[in-house]
Amino acid sequence: MDYNFREIEQKWQSRWAEAHTFKAVEDASKPKFYVLDMFPYPSGAGLHVGHPLGYIASDIYSRYKRLRGFNVLHPMGYDAFGLPAEQYAIQTGQHPEVTTDKNVARYRQQLDRIGFSYDWERSFRTCDPDYFKWTQWAFLQMFDSYYCNSCKSARPISELVAAFERQGTEGLDVACGEPMQFTAEQWKAFTPKEKSDVLMNYRIAYQGETAVNWCPGLGTVLANDEVKDGLSVRGGFPVEQKKMTQWQLRVSAYAERLLDSLDTLDWTDSLKEMQRNWIGKSQGTEVVFRVETGAQTTDVTIFTTRVDTIFGVTFMVLAPESELTARLTTPEQKDEVEAYLAYVAKKTERERIAETKSVTGVFSGSWGINPLTGEKVPVWISEYVLAGYGTGAIMAVPAHDSRDYAFARKFGLPIVPIIEGCDVSEQSFDAKEGKMCNSGFLNGMDVQEAIPAAMDYVEAHGLGHRKTNYRLRDAIFSRQRYWGEPFPIYYKDGIPTPLPESALPLTLPQIDEYRPTADGQPPLARAKDWTYEGYPLETSTMPGFAGSSAYYLRYMDPHNDKALVSPEADQYWRNVDLYIGGTEHATGHLIYSRFWNKFLFDLGYVCEDEPFRKLINQGMIQGRSNFVYRLVGTQTFVSAGLKDQYQTQEIHVDISLVRNDRLDLEGFRAWRPEFKDAEFILEDGEYICGWAVEKMSKSMYNVVNPDDICDNYGADTLRLYEMFLGPLEQSKPWDTKGIDGVHRFLRKFWRLFFDGDTCLVTDEAPTPEDLKTLHRLIGKEQADIENFSFNTTVSAFMIAVNDLTDRKVSKRAILEPMVILLSPFAPHIAEELWHVLGHEDSVAFAQFPVYREELTVENNCTYAVSFNGKTRFTVDLPKTLSREAVQETVLASDQTQRYLEGKSIVKVIVVPGKIVNIVIK
RNA sequence: GCCCGAGUGGCGGAAUGGUAGACGCGCUGGACUCAAAAUCCUGUGUCCUUAAAAGACGUGCCGGUUCGAGCCCGGCCUCGGGCACCA
Numbered sequence A: 001m002d003y004n005f006r007e008i009e010q011k012w013q014s015r016w017a018e019a020h021t022f023k024a025v026e027d028a029s030k031p032k033f034y035v036l037d038m039f040p041y042p043s044g045a046g047l048h049v050g051h052p053l054g055y056i057a058s059d060i061y062s063r064y065k066r067l068r069g070f071n072v073l074h075p076m077g078y079d080a081f082g083l084p085a086e087q088y089a090i091q092t093g094q095h096p097e098v099t100t101d102k103n104v105a106r107y108r109q110q111l112d113r114i115g116f117s118y119d120w121e122r123s124f125r126t127c128d129p130d131y132f133k134w135t136q137w138a139f140l141q142m143f144d145s146y147y148c149n150s151c152k153s154a155r156p157i158s159e160l161v162a163a164f165e166r167q168g169t170e171g172l173d174v175a176c177g178e179p180m181q182f183t184a185e186q187w188k189a190f191t192p193k194e195k196s197d198v199l200m201n202y203r204i205a206y207q208g209e210t211a212v213n214w215c216p217g218l219g220t221v222l223a224n225d226e227v228k229d230g231l232s233v234r235g236g237f238p239v240e241q242k243k244m245t246q247w248q249l250r251v252s253a254y255a256e257r258l259l260d261s262l263d264t265l266d267w268t269d270s271l272k273e274m275q276r277n278w279i280g281k282s283q284g285t286e287v288v289f290r291v292e293t294g295a296q297t298t299d300v301t302i303f304t305t306r307v308d309t310i311f312g313v314t315f316m317v318l319a320p321e322s323e324l325t326a327r328l329t330t331p332e333q334k335d336e337v338e339a340y341l342a343y344v345a346k347k348t349e350r351e352r353i354a355e356t357k358s359v360t361g362v363f364s365g366s367w368g369i370n371p372l373t374g375e376k377v378p379v380w381i382s383e384y385v386l387a388g389y390g391t392g393a394i395m396a397v398p399a400h401d402s403r404d405y406a407f408a409r410k411f412g413l414p415i416v417p418i419i420e421g422c423d424v425s426e427q428s429f430d431a432k433e434g435k436m437c438n439s440g441f442l443n444g445m446d447v448q449e450a451i452p453a454a455m456d457y458v459e460a461h462g463l464g465h466r467k468t469n470y471r472l473r474d475a476i477f478s479r480q481r482y483w484g485e486p487f488p489i490y491y492k493d494g495i496p497t498p499l500p501e502s503a504l505p506l507t508l509p510q511i512d513e514y515r516p517t518a519d520g521q522p523p524l525a526r527a528k529d530w531t532y533e534g535y536p537l538e539t540s541t542m543p544g545f546a547g548s549s550a551y552y553l554r555y556m557d558p559h560n561d562k563a564l565v566s567p568e569a570d571q572y573w574r575n576v577d578l579y580i581g582g583t584e585h586a587t588g589h590l591i592y593s594r595f596w597n598k599f600l601f602d603l604g605y606v607c608e609d610e611p612f613r614k615l616i617n618q619g620m621i622q623g624r625s626n627f628v629y630r631l632v633g634t635q636t637f638v639s640a641g642l643k644d645q646y647q648t649q650e651i652h653v654d655i656s657l658v659r660n661d662r663l664d665l666e667g668f669r670a671w672r673p674e675f676k677d678a679e680f681i682l683e684d685g686e687y688i689c690g691w692a693v694e695k696m697s698k699s700m701y702n703v704v705n706p707d708d709i710c711d712n713y714g715a716d717t718l719r720l721y722e723m724f725l726g727p728l729e730q731s732k733p734w735d736t737k738g739i740d741g742v743h744r745f746l747r748k749f750w751r752l753f754f755d756g757d758t759c760l761v762t763d764e765a766p767t768p769e770d771l772k773t774l775h776r777l778i779g780k781e782q783a784d785i786e787n788f789s790f791n792t793t794v795s796a797f798m799i800a801v802n803d804l805t806d807r808k809v810s811k812r813a814i815l816e817p818m819v820i821l822l823s824p825f826a827p828h829i830a831e832e833l834w835h836v837l838g839h840e841d842s843v844a845f846a847q848f849p850v851y852r853e854e855l856t857v858e859n860n861c862t863y864a865v866s867f868n869g870k871t872r873f874t875v876d877l878p879k880t881l882s883r884e885a886v887q888e889t890v891l892a893s894d895q896t897q898r899y900l901e902g903k904s905i906v907k908v909i910v911v912p913g914k915i916v917n918i919v920i921k
Numbered sequence B: 001g002c003c004c005g006a007g008u009g010g011c012g013g014a015a016u017g018g019u020a021g022a023c024g025c026g027c028u029g030g031a032c033u034c035a036a037a038a039u040c041c042u043g044u045g046u047c048c049u050u051a052a053a054a055g056a057c058g059u060g061c062c063g064g065u066u067c068g069a070g071c072c073c074g075g076c077c078u079c080g081g082g083c084a085c086c087a
Helices: A005-019 A052-067 A083-092 A096-112 A129-143 A157-167 A184-189 A192-200 A251-264 A269-279 A307-312 A331-345 A349-354 A402-411 A447-460 A544-548 A567-573 A589-602 A640-645 A665-671 A706-712 A715-724 A736-753 A768-786 A790-806 A812-822 A827-836 A883-892 A894-900
Strands: A032-037 A071-073 A145-148 A153-156 A205-215 A220-222 A240-249 A282-293 A296-304 A315-318 A362-369 A376-381 A393-396 A464-469 A489-492 A495-498 A576-581 A612-617 A621-631 A636-638 A648-653 A679-681 A690-694 A860-867 A870-878 A905-911 A915-920
Touching: A005 A715, A005 A827, A032 A052, A032 A567, A052 A071, A052 A576, A052 A715, A052 A768, A083 A096, A129 A145, A129 A205, A129 A544, A129 A589, A145 A157, A153 A157, A153 A589, A157 A184, A157 A192, A192 A205, A192 A495, A220 A240, A251 A269, A251 A589, A269 A589, A282 A307, A282 A447, A296 A307, A296 A315, A296 A393, A296 A464, A307 A447, A315 A402, A331 A362, A331 A376, A393 A402, A447 A464, A544 A589, A589 A612, A621 A640, A636 A640, A706 A715, A715 A736, A715 A790, A715 A827, A736 A790, A736 A812, A736 A827, A768 A790, A768 A812, A790 A812, A812 A827, A860 A883, A860 A894, A870 A883, A883 A894, A883 A905, A883 A915, A894 A915
Parallel strands: A032 A071, A032 A576, A315 A376, A576 A612, A636 A679, A860 A915
Antiparallel strands: A145 A153, A205 A220, A205 A240, A282 A296, A282 A362, A282 A464, A315 A393, A362 A376, A489 A495, A621 A636, A621 A648, A621 A690, A860 A870, A905 A915
16 A cells, blocks of 8 residues: 555545534633634635745644643634635625635635644635624724723723713723813713713724824725835825824724733744834823913923933924814914925825935924023924823933934034934934033033933923823724724714624625725715615724634634623633744734723623733745846847846746746747747757746746645645745745755655555564654654744654664654554554554544653764864763763773873863763873 | 844754754655656765874854853844834
C-alpha cells in the first residue's frame, strides 16, 4: 500500500464530518480552551496559500490541546458585511447576499480540503439576521448607557436622567462630548427634543457632529483606521475632512482602561506598543491665557505637556477649525484670516499630508497675555494645530518645540531659549534635559524637576490644572452604505428613538439600486417604506467592525435566540485563550473588540474584562513574482541576464508559465492574444525570467492556490510545509522548492509502516536507543508547541524518522506514540495510520505521550577543551564526574599534554557539563 | 522625525553565554535502471595547502564585558513594520 494522500484525506475529512468529531460541548469535567482565528472576509478571489498560515497554526495548537485533555472550542465563520460585495452590487445589480453566498461556499470548500478541526455547527456570518440581531442589540445597550468616570463603568442612562431630575449637572463626573451645566429645574423645563439632545452628549452610542473622513469615491465616511496616507484602505480613493452628524461610540471614555489592562495581556510587545501609541495618553497641564481682541477679552485654555517652558512662550496658535478663530479675529485681519480658512478648507487630507513640511498660517490680530510673565504675545492661526486634540489652541515655545520653531522662523517670530547653554540657531532643543534659565522661579532647576514644579505653581495660583489627554477618538459608527447592519433607530418627531428589542433583528430592505441617491442620501433612502410605525428609520448602516466586535462571544452559544450568549456558556468558555491573526487589525478590530467587551462586562453580560488573553500575529506569506522584459514598442522579449543592454519594459508574467525562472515559451505565446507572435532573445538557449518578492495578488500573477498544493502533495504536506517555512510571526515569501522535502518525510514515515502491501509493524520491544529517539521528539514537541515554534518541531520529526529509518525500526511501541505526535500537524495520515495500528477511535482524542526525560539524558557530557579561550578538541566524560575529577582527567590526557608543550598553566576553569578552559603562559 | 523588530552558507532557516550553520532545499559524485521517474548512499561555509591530516578566517560594521559572544552592553550601518504636525 502506497501513501495515497488523496484517498486518505478525502476519506477522513468525510468521516470527521459525518461523525461530528470536532463538535464542542460544554463539559464541566474538563478544562476548556478556546482557540480562535480572525475570521475572513470572503472575497471573490478565494483563498491563496497565505491565508491558511494562521489557521494551520491554530489548528495544530487546538489539536495539541485536545491531546492534552482540554475541551477545545475551535470555531470559524465569516465577516460577511463589507464593501467589495457592495461595490460589485453597484456595478452588476447583483444583490450582495448572492455574491456573499457564492464566496462563502467557495471559502468553505477550500478550508475543508485542509482538514481543520473546526466545529462547523457553530459557524455563522455577520450578515445572518440571527447574528446581527445581537449587534443591533449591543448598539441599543450602548445607546441606553452612559459612562461614569468615578465608578469607571458604563451605567444605564436612566440613572443619569434621575440625577438630572435631582440635581441637574451638579457634581457630575461622567464622560461627555461638550461640558454642560444646568439645574434640575432647567432640566425639567427642557422640551423632549432638548432632553434628547442633552442625553446625546452622554450616551455611549450617540449622534453628534464631528469632523469625519469623507470619501467621495465611496460615498461614505470612514473611521481613522480605515484611512491610510489620506486614501481609503478599501479602494484607495482620496479622503477629505468634512463636518457631519454621525453615530459614534464613546470609545474615548474607555481610554484609560484600554491602556491599563494591556499589561494583563499576553500579546507581543510591538502590538501592545501600537495600541499604546494609538491611545496616546499624555499628561500635561491646561493653562488659561487671557486674550485681548481690541477692547474685548476672552479666556483661552491651552494644553501643554511642557508648562516648564512657559517663560519661553513667544506666540500662541489656534486651529483653523477652532470656534475661537472667528471670535479672536480683529476686523483689520478679517480678510486675511478668511482667505486662509478658505485655503485650508479646500485641501484634502492627502494634500495636507503631502505638504506636512510646508508651514502656513495667519495672524489673528489678537494678543494673549502670558499668565506667568504678563507679557503680550501674538495669537496666530495655523493648520499645524489640530482642532480635535487638546483644546485646539496652544502656547508656542519655538526654542523647545520643533514645530513651533519652524513656524517662528517662517514668520519671523522671536525665539527665546530657557535652557542654559542650548543652541537654537539652527534648530529647536526638544530634549527634556538641562538647567532652566530666563524662567523666573524655575531658574537653576533641572528640567525634570521644573516640569512638576511648574505644574504645581500653575495649580497653586489658579492659572490652570493638570490634565490627561488621549489621542484615541470616539469611533464613527455610521456608514452611508447598504451592505451593513441597519441601525435599530427611527426618528419620532425628529428625535432618534430606539426600536424595542422585540423588533430586532431589523433586516435590510430590498432596493433596486445600491448607489447613493441623487441628492446624496445613503442607498437605504431608496427603500420603499423604510419606516417604523410610520416614522422614518435611520438610513445609514453600521461599519465593518460592528459585526466583528463580539463574534467571539457568539461562538460560545451560537444558536441562542434569547441572548447574545447565555451566562452558562459564557461562564464556561469565558474568553479566547489563543487568538491568531494579522497585525493589520492592531488599531481597528482589536481596539473596538476590547472596548465592546468591556462595555458588555460593565453591564454584566460577560464575565471577563478582556476578550483575547493571548494573541499571536502570524506573518504574511508573500508571493514570488516573475517578470519578462519587452523591448519597448515591440513584441520581442529579452532574457533577464541581457536586459540591461536594451531599453525594456518589465511585465509580470503568470508564475504558472515559469519553472525555476525558466519561461515556457509556447505557454507564454498562448497566454495572451497580444503575445501570440512573441519573439525571444535567449541566453544559453533559455529565457530566464526576473523575479521579486511582492504581496500575493491576482494582479501580480503570483497567486498560489492551496487547492493546487492539495492536489499535488496533499493537505498534510501543505500544513507541514507552511509550518516548516519559518517562524510563524515572520513574513516570508512562498517558495514551492522545499515542499518536496516535506512530502518525502511523510512518505518516509509511511514506509516505516509498509513495504508495498506488507505491514512492517511488529510488537518487538524497543531498545533504549529507540526510546531515546522517541522521547527526544516528545520533549521537543512539547516545549516547541507551547512557544509556537512549529518549524523546529517539524525538523525534530524529520530527525526522528531518519533515525528510525536508518535502524529500520517499525516497532508498535515507538510508532504508536509517534502517530499521536504527528496528528496535530498532519492529521489525515496520522488518523489513517492510527487505524492501521488497530484503533477504533479518532487519534484526535488520544493521549499525548508521557515524556520521560531520563531516557533522553546522555550519560556522557561533551566537554570542549580550550586553551586561552580557543577550543582545541572535545572529550566525552561521565556526567557524574565532579569538577575536580574533570579537571584532573583532562589535564592528564595525552591530547592536553600535546597542546601544553611545556608551557605553564595559569589557571583552569571547569564549567560543569560544558567546557574546560586552560589558561596558559 | 518618533517608536518597535530583524540582519547567520547558494536559498528557507537551527543554535538555555559553551564544538555556529541542526533540519530542509539546491548542487557534487555514486547505486538501482536499457532509460527515465521514484528511492537510497556520499560530499557540500570560505580560504590555503594537501594523497590525507592539520591550519587560518568566518553570524551587517566598530568597540566593550567574559576563560569563552550569533546571543549580553555601548555606538553606527542597512532592511522591514507601525505612528506621523497629538503641543
